[in-house]
Amino acid sequence: MxxxxxxxxxxxxxxxxxxxxxxxxxxxxxxxxxxxxxxxxxxxxxxxxxxxxxxxxxxxxxxxxxxxxxxxxxxxxxxxxxxxxxxxxxxxxxxxxxxxxxxxxxxxxxxxxxxxxxxxxxxxxxxxxxxxxxxxxxxxxxxxxxxxxxxxxxxxxxxxxxxxxxxxxxxxxxxxxxxxxxxxxxxxxxxxxxxxxxxxxxxxxxxxxxxxxxxxxxxxxxxxxxxxxxxxxxxxxxxxxxxxxxxxxxxxxxxxxxxxxxxxxxxxxxxxxxxxxxxxxxxxxxxxxxxxxxxxxxxxxxxxxxxxxxxxxxxxxxxxxxxxxxxxxxxxxxxxxxxxxxxxxxxxxxxxAVPRVPMIDAMRQSAAIRVVMDAAGVHGPVATLSPQFLPATGRLPDARFATGPFYFRSRGLIGAKDEAVNRVVAKDTIGIHFRHPPAAILTGGEGAWTSGDPTLDGVLADWAQRNGWRRILVPGGRFTLYAPN
Incomplete structure (x- = not known):
């Protein structure tokens, strides 16, 4: 050769x-x-x-x-x-x-x-x-x-x-x-x-x-x-x-x-x-x-x-x-x-991706979320299992949800007191930690379309509805914003 x-x-x-x-x-x-x-x-x-x-x-x-x-x-x-x-x-x-x-x-x-x-x-x-x-x-x-x-x-x-x-x-x-x-x-x-x-x-x-x-x-x-x-x-x-x-x-x-x-x-x-x-x-x-x-x-x-x-x-x-x-x-x-x-x-x-490029779609979704958050007067950190969508909205994720769905879906790995020290929330302890609630809750990004589990988003939605938060649908059909009254 x-x-x-x-x-x-x-x-x-x-x-x-x-x-x-x-x-x-x-x-x-x-x-x-x-x-x-x-x-x-x-x-x-x-x-x-x-x-x-x-x-x-x-x-x-x-x-x-x-x-x-x-x-x-x-x-x-x-x-x-x-x-x-x-x-x-x-x-x-x-x-x-x-x-x-x-x-x-x-x-x-x-x-x-x-x-x-x-x-x-x-x-x-x-x-x-x-x-x-x-x-x-x-x-x-x-x-x-x-x-x-x-x-x-x-x-x-x-x-x-x-x-x-x-x-x-x-x-x-x-x-x-x-x-x-x-x-x-x-x-x-x-x-x-x-x-x-x-x-x-x-x-x-x-x-x-x-x-x-x-x-x-x-x-x-x-x-x-x-x-x-x-x-x-x-x-x-x-x-x-x-x-x-x-x-x-x-x-x-x-x-x-x-x-x-x-x-x-x-x-x-x-x-x-x-x-x-x-x-x-x-x-x-x-x-x-x-x-x-x-x-x-x-x-x-x-x-x-x-x-x-x-x-x-x-x-x-x-x-x-x-x-x-x-x-x-x-x-x-x-x-x-x-x-x-x-x-x-x-x-x-x-x-x-030919008919619908995923990342372009994600940025459009984020833009729609931003409009809804602006209209709802959301200014503080947002609790969501999909914090990757938040940068384009101009909002920070609630630090307790920085791990996305990965700690949230666990059960009993550490006690509630240690969760508070480590700044994490699990689906079974959300009621304890949300005594200090976030500025808003965003659901819809954790689903089959992102290789996720929609039932986890359901836990956040259930808490918001039980506590009388406003439910606001985001145009596009995937996301829902919950804001306190």
Whole structure:
């Protein structure tokens, strides 16, 4: 295979095209209630509130801090703005895989092929197409890979090791599951001193200090949001809705294979396992892949975005392996088939969006809500399970509903007194906490059209009606505003 004539601008045009494609996909992808808490956290932090102290946040805290200035800048366009930011972060992740592969010795063509396959994984396309907390940590982890490959080739420096430590720690501070690949690499660095473990630790220290400081400000909220809720709430929820089978080991393994097969990741994992590193230092990548796989299997149930941490190191490994052994014709055909499978859900989303683009529809709904709130004289924070619709209305979410539906649907995870400390409300304790009611209640955003449960909105509506609040229908038919008399 000769690639000496590869155009030098090919990567630039490829990543420019990818940027356009991912941004368009982010704008047409269906609305998802998972986005609620991440939009709310960015907006509340932008208005001077602190995660865990002033509102509950069910992840590690870096993303609200980094996205708060963006939320302030975007204003009423925060929700689509954050989707676009996540799409761009997806491009950062893919381009970092390219840089890492090239740093590791791969030529342009295998590096670009590996990146193209990475970009065809439904795991990535889903994760960077919504305003969740997946795109930021994967971009940070992938950005550390060029420094890691430099060290693997014996060309690492103190500054590059510190940068890798900073980026990996930041990835874990944005989403806790990224701590395992970071720890996996750190352990390998202790074995292979070319990776400069002392400087890795030095680079990670600023992030670690920030995390500790945030935890000390509100220790109970920090421990609950980062560790307690993620460990207990999914099990309770799936048992409550009669789907305990999704928590079984067998189902987790089936889901793992299913999500990897929606795209070339499953085949690429098998192919990459056949390659042998010429230099020992490259095994750091293997440690990160294994750690990412373990991180994906730890939660129950397994969802596609949980597999994202293992993909950047996997495709770097693949590109470097193909430098020596280019895939044969049958393998290339199989890769195309799996790539098409990975693109299929996104293509379906784009086709469905042709008559009615979901994000445009969401902004129209928000504009209608704003008009109704103005007419009703609503000025304070609004209680809603769909706070992602509020930025465009000019109103803040009631901090007790910053987690969207995710704490509200739980039952008895913590007592009412601890709920007050953690600034959360559950469906069974709404009467206790609404002794200090919000300025208004908004329902309608938690439904099948956002992958939600409309009965949860019904709990809020029932409380409002029992307490004699005015019921105001929002034009468009989806939302209802309740305001006190």
């Amino acid at each position: 000769s690639i000496a004539g590869s155009p030098p601008r090919r990567p630039l045009w490829a990543f420019a095209g990818l940027t356009v494609a991912l941004v368009l996909l982010a704008l047409v992808r269906p609305l998802d209630h998972d986005e609620s808490q991440y939009v709310a956290a960015a907006v509340l932090t932008a208005h001077g509130q602190m995660p865990y102290r002033d509102f509950a946040y069910l992840q590690t805290p870096l993303q609200p801090f980094l996205f708060a200035p963006l939320a302030w800048l975007f204003g009423g366009w925060t929700w689509p703005g954050l989707r676009i930011v996540n799409a761009v972060l997806g491009v950062v992740a893919v381009s970092s895989v390219y840089r890492a592969a090239r740093t590791g010795g791969a030529r342009t063509e295998p590096a670009l092929l590996a990146c193209a396959l990475f970009a065809c994984c439904d795991i990535l396309l889903f994760s960077v197409g919504t305003a969740r907390n997946d795109a930021l940590p994967v971009a940070l982890l992938a950005s550390a890979l060029p420094s890691i490959m430099r060290a693997a080739n014996g060309r690492g420096t103190q500054s590059s090791a510190a940068l890798a430590g900073l980026l990996l720690a930041a990835a874990a501070a944005a989403k806790v599951s990224y701590a395992l690949p970071a720890i996996g690499y750190g352990l390998y660095a202790l074995y292979d001193r070319r990776h400069r473990p002392a400087w890795l630790i030095a680079g990670a220290l600023p992030v670690a200090i920030t995390l500790i400081a945030t935890g000390l400000i509100a220790p109970q909220g920090f421990l609950f949001g980062v560790f307690d809720f993620p460990a207990r709430a999914p099990d309770q929820y799936y048992r409550a809705i009669g789907k305990a089978w999704k928590l079984s080991t067998g189902t987790k393994l089936i889901d793992l294979i299913k999500f990897l097969a929606l795209g070339p990741a499953l085949l690429c994992l098998a192919l990459a396992s056949l390659f042998r590193w010429r230099a020992t230092g490259g095994r750091a990548i293997d440690w990160m892949i294994v750690a990412g796989l373990v991180a994906a299997l730890m939660p129950s149930p397994v969802w596609r975005q949980y597999l994202l941490p293992m993909l950047p190191p996997l495709f770097v490994r693949l590109a470097i392996g193909w430098q020596s052994v280019w895939p044969g014709r049958r393998t290339r055909i199989a890769l195309v088939v799996f790539a098409c499978a990975g693109l299929a859900p996104s293509i379906e989303a784009m086709v469905r």
